[in-house]
Amino acid sequence: MKDLDFSKFDGLLPAIAQDWETGEVLMVAFMNEEAFAHTVKTGKATYFSRSRGKLWVKGESSGHEQMVKEIRTDCDKDTVILKVVQRGGAACHLGYRSCFFRKLDGETWIIEGEPLFDPSEVYRK
Secondary structure (H helix, E strand, O other), X not given: OOOOOOOOEOOEEEEEEEEOOOOOEEEEEEEOHHHHHHHHHHOEOEEEEOOXXXXXXXXXXXXXXXXXXXXXXXXXXXXXXXXXXXXXXXXXXXXXXXXXXXXXXXXXXXXXXXXXXXXXXHOOO
């Protein structure tokens, strides 16, 4: 952890969650040093929520956890890839498998796939 460079993005690293088996990119979030250490310690993907200003264990409210199988960093050591097993099938808070469910076709965004769950049912307040 000492080798990672948390200085470039105000103490945060971009963290890419990628399906362990297929390589599909599921989501991008951010980690601070505490989130990274918690991820390493527990094996559960833990991020820093910029909007809430606190740690966020993926799946803590939805049950859609990410179990980390491998962690990689880039050549500058300022971005990480988490290779994960996505429990519950969906990584996206809108219910889709991946947060990258929109594809640009000419000048129009097309939605690919169907939600795996209804966010209003999963994230009741």
